[in-house]
Amino acid sequence: MRNDIILRLVAKLLVPFMLLFALYVQFHGDFGPGGGFQAGVIAAAGIVFYALVFGLAAGQRLVPDRLVEVMLAAGVLLYAGVGMAGFALGGNYLDYFVLHADPVHGQHRGIFWVEAGVALTVAGVMLKLFYLFAGRGRHREDE
């Protein structure tokens, strides 16, 4: 599969657009359908597609295993951190109204960071699952 020139070319053309679409879904989630979960899955799917065509090693060079594991935890910590920020600014846990002098702006800020946390964790988990499953078979063949 790695030597199919059409597949390689199409993958090269498509993957940047998939990642761009993930960003669009992430940041346009306030206005259209989408949000952190969808964006995270689409971004992970783009990387998985790349790794399927160019090989697992190429995918892991693009997004290293260590980075994926950091993303996995960082997303949850970011989400929980937004909650703690509400505490620190004198509100309740996950209270976005206190995040900015203007409550509507505070809501925007809270939703933005919370969605970023969701996207990070979801993309991390999806990629990690793929790496683990794909890496397992490969490793056994090598032995």
Next chain:
Amino acid sequence: MHVLLALMAATVVAMALQRNLFSVVVLFGIYSFLMATVLVALDAVDVAMTEAAVGAGVSTVLLLGALQLTGSREAKPLHRPLLPLALAVAVGGVLAYGSLGLPAFSDPQAPIHTHVAPRYLAEAVRETGVPNVVTAVLASYRGYDTLGETIVVFTAGAGVIALLRRRRKGRDR
């Protein structure tokens, strides 16, 4: 709508009859896309997007990866599955009977539409400045639920890592 549901039912039956697991995975992807189309028809675009990306996209790849590790042919069952079949039909019948008691689809007087939903719809844009009410409810009003969901996803990932990760430290390094 009925066409889509009929196609979904046909896909499920084909999946149950098929012995070649590779075909089952492909049928599973088809089922997910049909499900996504049904959700679009129900105006639940956010969920449809998730179903298409997770159900048809990522999980198909993961299932194919699992197939590569095992075999792609289902083993013959050891005995006739009459008792499980009867149980499944009975539970399905009970569920169908229970669904008769639900309010009709998009009934404005249904409990779910008279509780907090009107307040969300009326106040969300003013309170959060977010035109997509789904996002406002998920990230803001129901922030705790979404935090819990994120932790569930994280825990699932951590569990799989704990199970599948190769401990190679001290062996080849």
